Every structure is written in structure tokens, then in C-alpha cells.
Amino acid sequence: MSRLQPFEWIVASRFLREGSMQSLFITVGVAIGVAVIVFMSALLQGLQANLVKRVLTAQPHIQILPPKEKVRIQHGQDGALHADQVQAPLQRLKSIDQWQAVLSLLRTMPDVRVASPAVTGSTFIMRGAASRSLSLTAVNLAVYQQIVNLSDKIVAGQARLGTNDILIGTELAADMGVGVGDKLLLQSATGASNHFVIAGILDLGNKGANQRSGFVSLHSGQSLLGYPGGVTSIDITVQDVYAAEEVAQRIQAQTHLQADSWIKNNAQFFSAVKSQSLANTAIRFFVGLSVAFGIASVLVVSVVQRSKEIGILRAMGISRGQVMRIFLLQGGLLGLGGAVVGCALGILSLQLWLLIALTPEGTPMFAVTTDIWMLSGALALATLSGLLAALAPAMRAARLDPVVAIRG
Numbered sequence: 001m002s003r004l005q006p007f008e009w010i011v012a013s014r015f016l017r018e019g020s021m022q023s024l025f026i027t028v029g030v031a032i033g034v035a036v037i038v039f040m041s042a043l044l045q046g047l048q049a050n051l052v053k054r055v056l057t058a059q060p061h062i063q064i065l066p067p068k069e070k071v072r073i074q075h076g077q078d079g080a081l082h083a084d085q086v087q088a089p090l091q092r093l094k095s096i097d098q099w100q101a102v103l104s105l106l107r108t109m110p111d112v113r114v115a116s117p118a119v120t121g122s123t124f125i126m127r128g129a130a131s132r133s134l135s136l137t138a139v140n141l142a143v144y145q146q147i148v149n150l151s152d153k154i155v156a157g158q159a160r161l162g163t164n165d166i167l168i169g170t171e172l173a174a175d176m177g178v179g180v181g182d183k184l185l186l187q188s189a190t191g192a193s194n195h196f197v198i199a200g201i202l203d204l205g206n207k208g209a210n211q212r213s214g215f216v217s218l219h220s221g222q223s224l225l226g227y228p229g230g231v232t233s234i235d236i237t238v239q240d241v242y243a244a245e246e247v248a249q250r251i252q253a254q255t256h257l258q259a260d261s262w263i264k265n266n267a268q269f270f271s272a273v274k275s276q277s278l279a280n281t282a283i284r285f286f287v288g289l290s291v292a293f294g295i296a297s298v299l300v301v302s303v304v305q306r307s308k309e310i311g312i313l314r315a316m317g318i319s320r321g322q323v324m325r326i327f328l329l330q331g332g333l334l335g336l337g338g339a340v341v342g343c344a345l346g347i348l349s350l351q352l353w354l355l356i357a358l359t360p361e362g363t364p365m366f367a368v369t370t371d372i373w374m375l376s377g378a379l380a381l382a383t384l385s386g387l388l389a390a391l392a393p394a395m396r397a398a399r400l401d402p403v404v405a406i407r408g
Contacts, residue, residue: 008322011313012329019302023334026298030338030382031345033287037378038346042370043353044280048273050366052241055266058204060116060147060235061244064102064251065258066094095230102255103234111247113237116143119218120232121225125168126185127176134172134186135212138221139235147237150202150215156180157200161217166196169210173201186214190226288381292389295334299327299393307400314402327394328387335386339379346370346378 016023096102099117106115119138124131141161145151151159155170157180166184173179180198187193196216204210222228238247244261252259263270303310310323347370354364 007318008325008329012326012333015302015306015326016330016333019298019305022298022301026294026334027338027341029294030291030335030386031341033291034339034342034378034382035345035349037284037287037381038343038370038374039349039353040283041280041374041378042346042350042368044276045374046366046368048276051269051273054205055269056241056262058148058153058206058209059262059265061238061241062236062248062251062259062261064096064106064234064236064255065260066096066232067256067258095227095232096234096257099231099234102257105255106234106236106251109247109251111238111240111243111250113239114143114146116140116147116235117218117231118144118233118235119221119225119227119230121188121221123189123214123224124187125172125176125214126187127178127182130176132172132175133212134168134214136186136214136216136221136225138216138218138225140218141215144235147235150200153202153204154200155203157198160199161215161220162199163217163220164194164196165199165217167200167202167215168198169213170201170203171207171210172212172214173198175211186216186224188224188226192224192226194220194224196220284381288385291335291338291382292385294389295331295386296389296393298334299331299390300396302330303327303393303397303400310397310400311402314400320398323398323400324394327397328390331386331388331390331394332383333386335383335389336379338386339382342382343375343378 103115103117106112116139121136123134123136125134139161141150141159145159150167154167157167159167161167166186168178168184176184178184178198180201182198184196184198185193186196202210202213202215204213216224218231222230236247236251238244241262245263248259248261248264251257314320314323350368350370354368357365359365
């Protein structure tokens with residue numbers, strides 16, 4: 001393959017300078033298109049990351065549960081089936097069989113970051129004449145903190161779960177009229193009860209969760225809820241949050257337990273996230289298409305305007321390949337130049353947006369960043385669009401007959 005010669009650069013740059021107004025307008029057009037790509041990509045990426053963070057702030061990526069009860073049909077002594085209606089059995093909360101072995105298996109899987117055993121159940125929380133229903137979660141705090149950081153949600157007291165400590169939501173504390181250090185009585189459906197001291201009050205970011213959520217130590221929850229030595233679920237975080245459903249399917253196949261991912265539990269939300277990604281891809285495609293058509297139109301006009309110059313150059317002995325490379329260079333330079341300016345405009349637009357779009361507290365609504373891969377992708381898209389757009393005009397210029405071109 002022949003190397004690009006300086007002669008072609010000289011001619012290409014001269015053609016661009018002679019049509020400076022055309023070059024300027026198309027460069028501005030490319031720059032605006034690339035700026036839109038950079039701005040929208042960064043904005044949607046930041047928005048999606050913020051939404052996913054909010055969804056996962058108080059829940060694991062995957063939750064392992066015991067398998068659901070299935071209908072077991074029994075035949076009579078004669079082998080015949082006597083039934084006119086079959087109803088699904090009532091789903092009861094039960095312990096995971098051999099959960100320690102399951103936990104060890106999960107922790108050896110490369111896709112799993114953290115696995116935390118838990119016991120969950122409903123209790124009544126009482127103080128004097130006041131009582132409320134409570135969704136109780138019993139965990140090993142040191143491990144569970146790596147899944148849901150309760151320390152960041154503390155508004156009073158501290159994230160501590162000793163034998164008789166409990167953490168409750170802000171709304172529940174207000175309803176019960178209690179604060180840090182107050183004692184509460186918890187009673188489970190089995191009749192077991194125990195007194196707990198409020199070690200901390202949490203803001204889980206959701207009013208409903210703050211009204212009904214409570215956390216105790218794993219051992220205390222096992223005793224109170226009637227699961228001595230057992231757990232009802234295993235909470236998991238994975239390396240890639242968007243691969244949670246695939247990991248859940250593999251876990252379910254290996255353990256024969258129910259594995260529910262956050263993607264499955266939030267199907268509508270995840271569908272909206274995918275729709276945003278598709279919209280961003282569509283924006284990139286149409287912007288790239290408009291860039292390509294703009295550059296192609298300028299170069300087609302350039303071929304017509306400079307047909308005599310091309311004929312003279314061909315008569316002087318330059319090859320068809322050199323003519324093609326001259327116009328391909330023009331397309332590439334227009335695309336690259338516009339892309340560089342567009343990236344700068346896109347970054348500037350993002351900085352202005354961060355200064356304008358603020359929360360009532362005066363902070364940015366969510367973090368927006370531009371990485372090197374995003375900018376490189378925008379540069380590559382614009383440059384490639386320029387080269388592809390220049391291909392047809394370049395081939396047309398290369399096919400010009402020198403004699404016909406000189407005669408006009």
C-alpha cells in the first residue's frame with residue numbers, strides 16, 4: 001500500500017482554503033453535531049447512573065430465596081387421580097437448606113462481589129400503648145454494609161447492631177415518638193418477643209421504607225423470628241450491575257434456589273433505561289448521517305468547481321488514486337476539525353448545564369462526566385463520516401477525463 005505523499009496534503013489544504021466559507025460552514029455544522037453527541041451521551045450516561053444508584057441504594061443486586069412451594073398431586077391407591085380443582089399452595093417463608101454451603105459456593109464465583117446472609121420477617125413493634133407493624137431484617141452488619149451502606153443513611157445515633165440493638169426508619173421513629181437510646185418491644189408471629197434499644201435512626205430515601213423498616217443483628221433475628229441457625233435469604237452484589245440477571249440465572253441453575261435480580265424486580269425501570277440507550281444511539285446515528293451528507297454536498301460542489309484544476313493535475317501525471325486521496329483527505333480533515341471543536345463545545349455545554357441545573361440545595365442534580373472513550377468515539381464517528389462522505393465525490397473526481405475536464 002502506497003504511503004500518503006505531502007503533495008496530496010498540499011492540494012487538499014489548498015482546496016479547503018480556497019473554499020474557506022464552505023469549509024467554515026461545514027466545520028461549524030460538524031462541530032454542532034458532535035457537541036450534541038457529547039452533551040447528550042454524557043447527560044444520559046449520568047442520568048442512568050444516578051437512577052440505577054437510587055434504585056440499588058437500598059437493595060441488593062441479586063437476592064437468593066428458597067424455592068417456591070409447588071403443587072404436589074397424589075394419586076389414589078388404584079393409581080387414579082381424583083380432583084376437580086387444583087390450587088397453588090400458600091407460599092410460606094422458610095429457611096434456605098444448607099445455606100452455609102450455598103454461601104461458600106457464591107463467594108467463590110468470580111462475578112459475585114459480596115454475599116450476605118439475612119433473615120427477614122414481619123413483627124409488631126410496641127412502646128406503651130403504641131404499636132406498628134415492622135418489616136424486620138436481621139443481618140451481619142459488617143458484611144451487609146458492603147451491599148447497603150447503612151452508615152450513610154444514619155441521621156441520628158450510629159450504625160451498630162449489638163445483641164439488643166435495632167435501627168429503624170425516620171418515619172417509624174416519628175410515629176412511635178422515640179429516639180436514640182429508647183427501648184422497644186418486638187413481637188413476632190410465633191409469639192416470641194424481645195426488648196431492643198434504638199442504636200440509630202435511618203433515612204432510607206423512601207417514605208414507605210422509613211415507616212416499616214428495621215434492622216437487628218443476625219443472631220437476634222434468628223431467635224426472634226424462629227429460624228435458629230437458619231437464614232431466609234442471601235443478598236448479593238455483582239461486579240457488573242447490568243449483568244445481574246445473567247448471573248442470577250447461573251446461580252439458580254447451580255443451586256436450584258430462587259434467584260431474583262434487581263433487573264427482574266424492576267423490569268419497567270430497566271426497560272426505560274434501555275429505551276434511553278436506544279434513543280441515544282438513534283441520536284448518534286442521525287447526527288452522523290447529517291454530518292456525512294453535509295460534507296458530501298460540499299465536496300460534490302468542490303469537484304464541479306475544480307474540474308479544470310483536476311484535469312490539469314491529471315494531465316501533469318498524477319494518478320487517479322492520488323486524486324481520490326486528495327478528496328478523501330478533505331473529507332477527513334473537515335470531519336476531524338469539526339469534531340475537535342464539537343468536543344470542546346460539548347464539554348463547555350456540560351459545564352454550563354452543571355451550573356444551571358441545580359437542586360434546591362444548590363448542588364448539581366447528578367454527576368456528569370466525560371471520559372476519554374466517549375470523546376474518542378465522537379472524534380472517530382465524525383472523522384469516519386467525513387471519509388465515507390468523501391468517497392463518492394472522490395471517485396467521481398478520479399474518473400474525470402483530463403481532456404474533457406480542461407475543455408470545461
